[in-house]
Amino acid sequence: MHRNPSRPLSPHLSIWRWGPGMLVSILHRVTGSGLATVGAIVFTWWLAAAASGADAYESFVGHARSWYGVVVWIGLTWAFFQHTASGLRHFVMDMGAGYALPTNKFWANVTVAAAIVLTVLTWLYILGVRAT
Numbered sequence: 001m002h003r004n005p006s007r008p009l010s011p012h013l014s015i016w017r018w019g020p021g022m023l024v025s026i027l028h029r030v031t032g033s034g035l036a037t038v039g040a041i042v043f044t045w046w047l048a049a050a051a052s053g054a055d056a057y058e059s060f061v062g063h064a065r066s067w068y069g070v071v072v073w074i075g076l077t078w079a080f081f082q083h084t085a086s087g088l089r090h091f092v093m094d095m096g097a098g099y100a101l102p103t104n105k106f107w108a109n110v111t112v113a114a115a116i117v118l119t120v121l122t123w124l125y126i127l128g129v130r131a132t
Helices: 020-052 054-065 067-094 101-127
Strands: none
Touching: 020 054, 020 067, 020 101, 054 067, 067 101
16 A cells, blocks of 8 residues: 655644634543542542541631632533533534534534533522522
8 A cells, every 4th residue: 555655644733723623522531531630639638538527627628618729619610511511512423413514613612602601600609699
């Protein structure tokens, strides 16, 4: 089999034009890894604090309620919604739908927007912000 030496062996990120589909696919991998890693660390810390007594648990709660703790919680919330929405998009694509470029681009954008909107709504609810 003849191979043209001027062509790359496989497509590389440098030759593809970035688009929403590529972004959502990469975010799916990143958010999955982040949820597994950060989620496991926070869960283990919470479990160890709960098992270690009231002082250790109060220390955990103090960190969890601090500004940087809230940033971590918001990040985990966004990662959860992004990963879930992206997973649903991939599930539909696995069934053979949504491959046309305009459709693919539309649903990739909806995935990102939905994750942001759901994160904001969740945190407005958690913080008790009421619409007037």
